[in-house]
Amino acid sequence: MHLYRIMKVLEAVATSGRPITAGEVQNLTDLPRPTCYRLLQTMTSQRLLDEPETGRFLVGERMVRLAFLAQTDADVSRAAAPALKEAADHFGEAIFLSRLRNKGVEIIHVEVPKDAKRSFVHPGLGFRP
Known part of the structure; x- marks a missing residue:
């Protein structure tokens, strides 16, 4: 299920304690590489994740805002x-x-x-x- 995969990616990034690479996300989630990269791109475009110029992912401002509001x-x-x-x-x-x-x-x-x-x-x- 698509939502299940999104949650796996969010949990991997959020619990890492630091910005992590796409490869690390893929290793932590056991998702197929193309699926993982596609999800990372989509989630970044929706600001659920952020990818500064370092090429590492962290929880995005939209996700942080949603968490605080909830x-x-x-x-x-x-x-x-x-x-x-x-x-x-x-x-x-x-x-x-x-x-x-x-x-x-x-x-x-x-x-x-x-x-x-x-x-x-x-x-x-x-x-x-």
Whole structure:
């Protein structure tokens, strides 16, 4: 299926941690070479991937924009919660996850330590001055 192949290419590029060559994409996806190159060209023309003059591919601005637009506060909180909980337990402090929104700061998630040795102030969720 065409969409399956597109997703394989996107995942290979996104998880590589660095810009990668067409050959590396082909090796990571096990797609036939002509198919891989055709997908890379199409995805680049649609700005899902970017290919600077280095000849290496990275996630394109259109894909990045789509990813950011699709993330609700709940999505961000769910993804960040395990790391925030670990930090709260490690440091023994409350950890707040905030977003800049409309020229203000909004607290969207809070994790508190499992064994708090001192008290902390929990300002609640929502906008803060």
